[in-house]
Every structure is written in structure tokens, then in C-alpha cells.
């Protein structure tokens with residue numbers, strides 16, 4: 345691949361690379377970091393503060409087209425869409441396409457990034473280029489602040505830091521830890537660049553607001569707040585009517601309100617306990633029983649609970665009617681109950697009278713709460729009606745499969761008779 349000699353200024357260097365659509369392939373390398381971060385871009389040579397590093401290359405599209413694509417892209421692709429403002433309009437660099445360009449592989453570091461995204465105009469078109477915020481050593485990962493505040497990986501980063509999967513610290517430059525970076529970042533904006541800063545950030549809105557706050561038509565790089573939200577920025581820019589911003593004057597803005605939302609949507613693989621729908625559980629069931637005054641709850645009435653899954657699976661697997669005795673929890677309480685019934689001659693036993701059965705452990709493990717359920721069975725030659733009150737005091741779940749209990753009882757009764 346062709347290389348371009350470092351020009352006088354980083355801006356010229358950036359323009360030279362951008363217009364030719366080439367990267368500094370001999371100075372940068374892609375490395376797989378770990379399963380959490382995926383790949384990353386690393387410096388093979390030292391860079392000085394202010395140097396042009398790499399262009400975030402992709403397809404330049406309008407905001408309308410960006411919206412359309414976001415509607416059809418998978419979230420893994422939308423994260424590669426970088427919205428920014430230029431000439432009072434929103435644009436997007438769509439780098440979703442896997443090509444050999446390096447800029448699309450630069451990871452986020454909102455705490456201690458070593459680069460900053462800036463907008464560079466080359467041959468009348470905007471390009472997004474990364475410039476060093478500080479000196480970068482050979483071996484360091486190239487990073488910049490995507491902007492925004494709630495990228496899913498940021499929340500998980502701490503956990504991952506302590507459980508880095510595959511690479512030793514020697515192999516993967518540790519990125520400095522967070523906290524003072526943003527402030528730092530703003531102060532270190534390369535002073536010699538004639539480019540417009542563009543935050544890769546999901547939230548445009550913030551940026552727009554920022555622009556408005558300054559009320560400036562032209563912003564110097566120091567003046568430009570890093571901001572995530574684009575929509576905000578757009579509005580701002582439009583208000584100011586600033587269509588031409590000098591290189592050091594342009595606010596950064598990446599995309600993302602949409603993207604963020606997308607990410608959040610998809611990042612919702614793990615729900616906090618607050619978010620997890622609580623299953624109706626026992627209280628519901630109890631109420632049901634009380635309401636109806638019924639001794640029996642049909643399986644439809646019993647709230648299904650996810651954790652019953654084991655039991656349900658068992659039932660489905662074996663199709664209830666064919667549960668082997670090994671699968672059926674041994675329950676001494678059956679005989680006890682029967683004895684009780686005979687003793688008292690009562691057809692019904694109150695739940696208090698029903699002995700708890702230690703051998704229900706199998707069931708108990710699965711059932712989260714105390715349940716009382718009545719099962720009517722005809723047993724033995726005399727078709728004696730036996731009411732079984734099965735009470736499971738367990739940590740468990742919902743009683744959802746009457747059929748299972750019926751089978752348990754059938755088997756037990758078969759033994760007894």
C-alpha cells in the first residue's frame with residue numbers, strides 16, 4: 345500500500361490521506377484484544393500530540409439515508425454509523441461495511457482517549473479524522489471518546505478489566521483509567537490543526553445544545569465541547585446559521601441519539617431485577633384461592649413461572665402420564681395423608697393437617713413458594729375419593745402442573761393398593 349510522507353502539518357497530512365483514501369498501514373496495526381472489545385487499532389510507531397493518525401473512512405451519506413439505514417441495519421452495524429454536522433446539515437459516515445480501512449476499528453475510551461475526531465474538508469467533502477490528543481507511544485491502542493454516556497461496554501468495562509480474557513497486560517496496552525480524561529481532552533486539543541473537531545458520539549442533542557450555548561458562529565477547537573449528541577448540535581448549528589466553520593472552529597459531533605437508543609435496546613440482554621417482570625407467584629395464587637374459595641386451581645390459573653421450567657420440561661419430556669417412579673418425588677406424605685384420611689374418615693384434610701414431606705425435595709427445589717393444592721383421585725377398588733392436600737414448602741416456584749401431581753398420586757396410590 346502506498347504511503348504518504350508526513351507533511352508539514354497534521355491537517356495536510358490528513359487531507360493527503362483522506363483524498364487518497366489510504367491509511368498509515370505501516371504505522372498502525374489491527375489486533376484482536378479480547379472477546380469484549382473485539383479488535384482495536386494500535387500504534388506501531390510513536391506519534392506526537394497533534395499528529396493525524398487515521399481517517400474514520402466510510403460512505404458519506406445524508407441524514408435521511410442514515411436514518412433509513414439505521415432502520416434496517418443490525419445494531420452491530422449501526423454502531424459504525426457516525427453522524428456529524430456540516431454546513432448546517434447532518435451527515436453520516438457509514439463505516440458498517442467491512443473493508444480494510446483502519447479508522448472503523450478504533451475503540452472508545454471516554455476517560456483517557458489519546459485521539460480526537462475532527463472534521464476535515466478535503467476537495468470540498470467532509471472527512472472524519474483522528475488526531476493525537478497527546479504523545480502516543482508505539483504499542484498503545486488508539487482510542488477516542490465516542491461521546492455520549494451510556495454505551496453498554498462502559499458499564500461492563502470494570503468487570504472486564506478484572507477478568508481480561510485472553511491477553512496479558514503486555515500484549516494489550518492498558519488504557520488509562522477514567523475520570524479526568526474529558527477535562528484533559530478538552531484542554532489538549534491540538535492547537536496546530538486546521539480541522540473541525542467532531543465527537544463520535546451518540547448523542548447529537550448534547551452537542552447541539554453546546555453550540556447554542558456558545559452562541560458562536562465559529563468555534564475554536566478549544567471552545568468546542570465534546571459532545572455526544574448530535575441532534576442537539578444540529579439545532580444549534582442551524583440557529584447560529586454558521587455554515588462555514590474553520591478547521592479549528594468546528595464542533596465535534598458524532599451521531600448517535602439513534603444509535604444510543606439502538607445500543608440500549610440491544611444491550612438489554614441483561615435486565616436488572618427491577619426490570620424483570622415478576623411472576624405472579626404465590627401471592628397471586630393464594631389470592632386466587634381465597635377469591636374463589638376453591639380448593640383446586642386449574643393449571644391455567646396457576647401463574648407460570650420461568651423457574652418452573654425444569655418441572656415443565658420434565659413433564660413435557662415424559663408426557664406426564666409416563667413418569668417413572670424414579671422421576672416422581674418420593675413422598676411419604678401420601679401414605680401419611682391416606683392414613684390420616686382413614687383415621688378421621690374425613691374426605692378432606694386441611695392443609696395444616698398435611699404433613700410436610702421431606703422427600704419432596706425434587707419438587708421443592710423447583711417450587712418457590714408454599715402452595716396448597718387439592719387433587720381429587722379415585723383410588724383402589726372401592727373408588728374411594730381421596731382428597732390430597734399437597735403442600736410444598738420450598739423455595740420454589742409455582743405449582744403449575746397439576747398433571748405431574750396427579751401422576752405422583754397415581755403412582756403412590758398404586759403402591760398403596
Ligand SMILES: C[S@@+](CC[C@H](N)C(=O)[O-])C[C@H]1O[C@@H](n2cnc3c(N)ncnc32)[C@H](O)[C@@H]1O
Pocket residue numbers: 380381382383384423424448449450451452453497498501
Ligand atoms: C467502531 S467499532 C470498533 C471496532 C470493534 N472493536 C471491532 O472489533 O470491530 C465499535 C464497537 O467496538 C466495541 N467497543 C468499542 N469501544 C469499546 C470499549 N471501550 N470497550 C468494549 N468494547 C468496545 C463495541 O462492541 C462497539 O460496538
